[in-house]
Amino acid sequence: MATRNPRRRVTIADVASHAQVSTTAVSKVIRNATGVSAVTKSRIQASIAELGYRPQAAARGMRGRTFTIGLVLPHIRNLFFADILDGLSGQLDNTGYQAIMVQGGDTRKAERQAVDALLDRQVDGIINVAPLASKNRMEEVAKERPFVVLARHERSAAYDSVYDDDEAGAELVVRHLIELGHRRIAHITHQDNSIAQPADLLHIIRAETYKRIMHEHGLGGEIAIATTFYTEQGGYDGARELLARSPRPTAIFAGADQAAIGALAAVHEAGLRIPQDISIAGYDNTLLAALPNISLTSVDQDGFAMGRMAGRLLLERIEGRVSAARFSVAPKLITRRSTAPPPA
Structure with a gap:
């Protein structure tokens, strides 16, 4: 009985041949690096879209980047976390980066396992929302990958912080x-x-x-x-x-x-x-x-603004910034029908 051959994966060489450019030029476009003209970049992007080319994360990791960002949430039941994810996704648009979301859980052990899993998968940076870990533990992670903490107020020279007042x-x-x-x-x-x-x-x-x-x-x-x-x-x-x-x-x-x-x-x-x-x-x-x-x-x-800023700071860290940054959101009260003067 004949078996169907799987569709051959499109390679960087295929994209280069289709766009009539060098593989080096294609690589630069994939990495969002400089050195390629706007016209050539547009032609390469069109070829990537037409051929359905997807870079292999493992191969990209061996070259230094996987273009993935880890997002650690305590859980996925809180709608406020969805606002953070929306903001992060907006910041990552057109950067070539994708967010990988994991659930940290209710214990430090579960959270540590989630962060370690992201490190093992060679994400380029991690955003940790409302972490349970100690400052020392987070600074250890920051030595391995760019790291941004959201919703904790402590200061650290090793990672960036985004928090509400x-x-x-x-x-x-x-x-x-x-x-x-x-x-x-x-x-x-x-x-x-x-x-x-x-x-x-x-x-x-x-x-x-x-x-x-x-x-x-x-x-x-x-x-x-x-x-x-x-x-x-x-x-x-x-x-x-x-x-x-x-x-x-x-x-x-x-x-x-x-x-x-x-x-x-x-x-x-x-x-x-x-x-x-x-x-x-x-x-x-x-x-x-x-x-x-x-x-x-x-x-x-403003969870959207917090997620967007966390993404921005992490990308800056990935690109080489080493000085610590902190960003505070100014809250505002939204009054609705659930509050009124007390009964007489």
Whole structure:
């Protein structure tokens, strides 16, 4: 019985012959290097598209680059991470680079395995979102590959950082609730096994800012914090804990939209109305927050801009920049129907 021969893979030599140029010229276009005229580059790109040529990652790795970037996310359930990925993809457009996304998980061991897998696959650089690893571990990785950390506040000469001004963001939402007239304002915060100084972790910064603003307004005695997780279940559990207090809070500030969604479910389950009986505010301004049936007041930290900047900084590192760079996003409050003055 005759067997079908697999289609022969198009080679760089095939592209060169089709475009009537040297293989060196084709290689330069693939690497986005200089030394090829615009006309020739356009002809080569047309040949690549017509022939369906795809460079082999392993071969490119042996020549020094694979034109791949690793993106480590804690998980893929949070819509805010989708905004980061969209921004990164926009930055990588027309650069020849592709992002490889892996899930770091909930433990340092799982995260380390994810990062090691990317290193083993010879990615040209890594972006780690909300890492659990210690600063020393991240600096070790940065010695092997260009490295950008997103959503941690510590300084390092070995890698770049992109982060939100979490103190300013938390202050915006707590002051908003106080200005509406609320006094019994509660907070849902996060817990994890990050190895870092507390002042460098976003959930600690948001919780400490909440407490500071409450004290500044003479509301220290009303401080109520539920420590759970920035997940729907965490928000649900945290809200149930807070609603059981007597008197119950008239407003809840959840440190992430994902937790706020869970809090909304707990409030509805308790037979309470939003915002007539209790106000809910989140953080991240994800797409869900803007849905008319949710209409969640939230802090916008522009995940798209963060992902885009992380990609830009990583490409600069890949191209040879060695000095450390830091980029902070200025948050803004987006008010919607989930917050209103407290009941009389």
